[in-house]
């Protein structure tokens with residue numbers, strides 16, 4: 001479907017993608033974490049998409065098995081080529 | 096108003112009250128924390144109240160200044176009399 005093509009395009013073109021909701025604290029935490037590490041995530045706020053929000057959320061569940069937010073996609077290969085994988089891994093190990 | 100009276104009655108009759116939303120992870124965390132400490136919170140799930148949910152959330156903001164969930168009320172005097180304040184404070188200090 002067209003919506004599915006849009007999601008796949010978003011994920012392939014952006015090394016860090018976060019499907020989020022503006023009023024969700026878990027989503028806010030993950031967005032700030034990436035920014036703190038110097039990575040600017042590509043953010044899609046599902047609650048600001050009107051009727052498309054729930055459609056995208058259902059589609060993501062079909063594609064990933066996850067129906068919750070934040071739904072995070074990280075292209076580790078692309079990040080590694082940009083030398084940006086290390087900070088992310090150090091932060092993950094530090095936690 | 097009648098809704099305001101209901102809220103005040105809830106808070107005075109229950110030593111631990113959590114205004115929550117069922118799909119919110121911050122709300123889930125605070126509810127499990129109280130249960131882990133042996134305190135059974137009185138939980139109001141705002142997203143299960145239909146049109147009354149947003150009304151209660153607005154009223155709580157007027158009463159407390161807080162418009163977010165989880166919105167937690169703890170009657171420390173009542174808990175102290177029941178000998179239940181100590182575990183709560185120890186947990187708070189431990190964090």
Ligand SMILES: N[C@@H](CCC(=O)N[C@@H](CS)C(=O)NCC(=O)O)C(=O)O
Nearest residue numbers: 024026067068069070118119120121
């Ligand atoms: N353990 C999961 C929790 C995910 C979760 O429960 N997310 C909630 C919001 S905090 C959710 O998506 N609820 C359903 C919804 O908002 O549609 C994580 O860390 O991502």
Ligand SMILES: N[C@@H](CCC(=O)N[C@@H](CS)C(=O)NCC(=O)O)C(=O)O
Nearest residue numbers: 023024025026119121162163164165
């Ligand atoms: N720092 C606050 C965060 C509270 C917060 O932002 N709550 C969010 C849900 S996680 C909220 O109520 N958003 C608006 C709404 O759901 O109406 C806390 O720890 O309680």
Ligand code: FES
Nearest residue numbers: 024025026119121
């Ligand atoms: S943490 Fe509250 S909605 Fe996600």
